[in-house]
Amino acid sequence: xxxxxxxxRGVDLFTLIVTIIGIxxxxxxxxxxxxxxxxxxxxxxxxxxRAAFILExxxxxxxxxxxxxxxxxxxxxxxxxxxxxxxxxxxxxxxSDCGSTKDYVLWKKxxxxxxxxxxxxxxxxxxxxxxxxxxxxxxxxxxxxSRITSYNGVSEFKLVxxxxxxxxxxxxxTQDPSCSVAGQGCETRPCCLGKGLECxxxxxxxxxxxxxxxxxxxxxxxxxxxxxxxxxxxHYEVMPSFRENIDVDLIGDFGKIxxxxxxxxxxxxxxLKATLTAYNDMNEGLxxxxxxxxxxxxxxxxxxxxxxxxxIDVEEEQCSPAPTPTSIAIPTPTPTPTATAVPTPAExxxxxxxxxxxxxxxxxxxxTANILVxxxxxxxKLPGDSEGYKKFVTIDGSGNxxxxxxxxxxALSWVEMGEIExx
Amino acid sequence: xxxxxxxxxxxxxxxxxxxxxxxxxxxxxxxxxxxxEKVERGLKADAGIILELRASEQLSAYLRxxxxxxxxxxxxxxxxxxxxxxxxxxxxxxxxxxxxxELHPEVYVGKTYAGFISSLYSYKDGSEKxxxxxxxxxxxxxxxxxxxxxxxxxxxxxxxxxVIKVKFDGGSVNLDSATHVLIAGEPGIATKIxxxxxxxxxxxxxxxxxxxxxxxxx
Numbered sequence: 001x002x003x004x005x006x007x008x009r010g011v012d013l014f015t016l017i018v019t020i021i022g023i024x025x026x027x028x029x030x031x032x033x034x035x036x037x038x039x040x041x042x043x044x045x046x047x048x049x050r051a052a053f054i055l056e057x058x059x060x061x062x063x064x065x066x067x068x069x070x071x072x073x074x075x076x077x078x079x080x081x082x083x084x085x086x087x088x089x090x091x092x093x094x095x096s097d098c099g100s101t102k103d104y105v106l107w108k109k110x111x112x113x114x115x116x117x118x119x120x121x122x123x124x125x126x127x128x129x130x131x132x133x134x135x136x137x138x139x140x141x142x143x144x145x146s147r148i149t150s151y152n153g154v155s156e157f158k159l160v161x162x163x164x165x166x167x168x169x170x171x172x173x174t175q176d177p178s179c180s181v182a183g184q185g186c187e188t189r190p191c192c193l194g195k196g197l198e199c200x201x202x203x204x205x206x207x208x209x210x211x212x213x214x215x216x217x218x219x220x221x222x223x224x225x226x227x228x229x230x231x232x233x234x235h236y237e238v239m240p241s242f243r244e245n246i247d248v249d250l251i252g253d254f255g256k257i258x259x260x261x262x263x264x265x266x267x268x269x270x271x272l273k274a275t276l277t278a279y280n281d282m283n284e285g286l287x288x289x290x291x292x293x294x295x296x297x298x299x300x301x302x303x304x305x306x307x308x309x310x311x312i313d314v315e316e317e318q319c320s321p322a323p324t325p326t327s328i329a330i331p332t333p334t335p336t337p338t339a340t341a342v343p344t345p346a347e348x349x350x351x352x353x354x355x356x357x358x359x360x361x362x363x364x365x366x367x368t369a370n371i372l373v374x375x376x377x378x379x380x381k382l383p384g385d386s387e388g389y390k391k392f393v394t395i396d397g398s399g400n401x402x403x404x405x406x407x408x409x410x411a412l413s414w415v416e417m418g419e420i421e422x423x
Numbered sequence: 424x425x426x427x428x429x430x431x432x433x434x435x436x437x438x439x440x441x442x443x444x445x446x447x448x449x450x451x452x453x454x455x456x457x458x459x460e461k462v463e464r465g466l467k468a469d470a471g472i473i474l475e476l477r478a479s480e481q482l483s484a485y486l487r488x489x490x491x492x493x494x495x496x497x498x499x500x501x502x503x504x505x506x507x508x509x510x511x512x513x514x515x516x517x518x519x520x521x522x523x524x525e526l527h528p529e530v531y532v533g534k535t536y537a538g539f540i541s542s543l544y545s546y547k548d549g550s551e552k553x554x555x556x557x558x559x560x561x562x563x564x565x566x567x568x569x570x571x572x573x574x575x576x577x578x579x580x581x582x583x584x585x586v587i588k589v590k591f592d593g594g595s596v597n598l599d600s601a602t603h604v605l606i607a608g609e610p611g612i613a614t615k616i617x618x619x620x621x622x623x624x625x626x627x628x629x630x631x632x633x634x635x636x637x638x639x640x641x
Contacts, residue, residue: 015433015436015437016436019436019439019440019443022440022443023443026443026444026447030447030450048473049472052472052473052476055476056472056476059476059479059480062479062480062483063479063483063615063616066483066486066487066537066615066617067615067616067617067618067624070486070535070537070538070541070617070618071618073535073538074538074541074618074619074620078620146622147618147622150618150622150623150624151616151618151624153624154592154616154624155616246533247532247533377532379492379493379528379532379533380528380529380532381528382525382526382528383525383526388528391528391529392529393527393529393530393542393545393620394545394620395545395620395621399548399549399621400548400549400550401545401546401549401551403527403529
């Protein structure tokens with residue numbers, strides 16, 4: 001080494017060796033770095049793309065929630081319509097113990113039964129006035145599940161069926177932009193007096209308070225399982241819960257209708273109509289209607305209640321042949337064809353009373369009244385109409401739109417007892 | 424050692440070493456991205472994604488908008504049509520549109536814009552399907568129209584309304600809020616799925632341009 005360094009030529013050789021080693025080392029480093037950075041380049045994405053990627057996931061979830069909100073709202077409207085149509089029962093027939101007429105679920109149906117140890121019959125009253133409106137939830141679940149199925153068929157994100165714990169509420173006040181809402185001041189804008197708000201507080205510190213429930217239906221659906229968005233390097237979960245309002249006072253209407261229905265039982269047609277008119281005059285936003293042909297009184301011969309066996313006096317004509325004189329029988333000559341016929345003596349008839357077995361029955365008439373309660377809402381008033389009613393559009397079997405009036409339907413059936421007779 | 428004025432071997436090696444290090448420096452600079460297409464792309468923001476996200480948020484906002492009542496809707500639709508602005512009149516039979524709005528309050532009363540679109544589904548195959556396009560375009564323009572001043576120099580006051588398309592699944596009728604679209608450049612397109620009254624789904628699409636007319640205004 002000394003020779004190399006000390007020698008003038010050795011210095012040249014040293015430089016040469018260092019240069020070669022240096023270049024080789026740098027070449028190796030270069031190759032390594034190039035390979036490493038080439039891998040890195042392939043993963044290069046535009047600036048902010050990772051942030052945008054996350055925002056995209058939020059936006060996708062928002063799209064699913066938008067669908068869910070709308071599906072929940074539509075399902076609520078359809079469920080409320082079906083529930084009203086079926087008189088707060090879960091189906092048109094079979095769910096009420098009283099059964100149903102053609103289109104109306106019966107809320108009362110009398111049967112007639114013999115009174116034990118007495119010679120008379122009396123109505124056996126079966127009352128089926130609904131006690132709650134919770135069938136709404138089964139209608140809603142059916143509707144929402146079918147819409148979730150439709151969505152899952154076209155979307156890459158899947159909503160879970162039957163995923164909700166439901167709470168049916170009646171929000172305290174309605175949000176009407178023309179008047180103040182609860183908790184806000186009422187100095188500049190009035191409170192919604194007609195909608196259950198009153199102005200309270202001292203001058204300058206006035207506020208609106210809710211004094212009665214509003215006229216909307218609110219449904220809160222608390223999701224049990226999350227909506228999952230899974231992508232490369234991204235897992236995002238959000239609970240797809242919802243809170244939706246519809247413009248239907250289902251809970252309020254339930255109370256108003258069920259409390260008044262009983263008073264309609266046993267009334268003659270005209271009296272019933274007068275009662276409905278009185279209900280309409282209460283201005284509760286409901287229009288009580290007895291449809292044309294909706295009052296039927298059946299007093300046919302078949303409406304009989306069997307009590308027991310009886311005997312019935314029947315006037316009968318009894319005839320007996322005239323008595324023949326007691327005489328020696330003289331052989332009568334065989335009449336010749338030319339001989340004239342001898343007339344037989346006439347029968348003697350008389351009316352006698354005989355007792356025949358019969359059935360002791362009590363006749364009765366069966367009365368059925370179909371009641372329709374429409375919801376008044378002038379926002380739905382058509383040109384030429386004096387009053388508007390809430391409407392709901394559906395599609396019939398052939399795909400044509402059917403605009404239905406939102407109406408509560410139920411029927412009442414009772415009996416009027418008649419005479420007892422042995423027949 | 425080279426004599427003075429001579430080009431010696433040590434000088435040659437010095438130049439080689441200098442040149443080699445210069446080369447490596449340049450190569451390393453190259454590795455770190457200077458002048459490379461991939462890295463150039465990496466330094467740019469992707470405006471397309473941002474525009475699509477904005478369109479999506481905008482569409483959600485439109486779909487969640489509460490619909491006005493009958494009187495307000497008819498008055499607005501009529502006044503826009505009567506204003507004489509071709510942007511607002513184009514492709515609409517206003518009488519058919521107003522007739523449909525008058526006779527079918529059930530499609531918009533108490534509903535959001537999404538609920539309105541969902542309700543229209545019921546009429547897609549009915550006898551009034553001919554009026555559907557007019558009603559949809561007139562209502563969309565009436566609810567979301569916006570007066571924009573001097574969007575392009577010389578054009579003066581103009582009106583903007585969103586370009587929204589509705590496609591019913593399984594149906595032959597599609598609805599458009601605009602008969603022709605004047606969006607400069609590549610638009611941001613957002614699509615949302617909505618439920619219908621018939622339980623099928625439908626898709627709603629918003630096309631949003633980069634130009635000033637589509638920018639949200641306070």
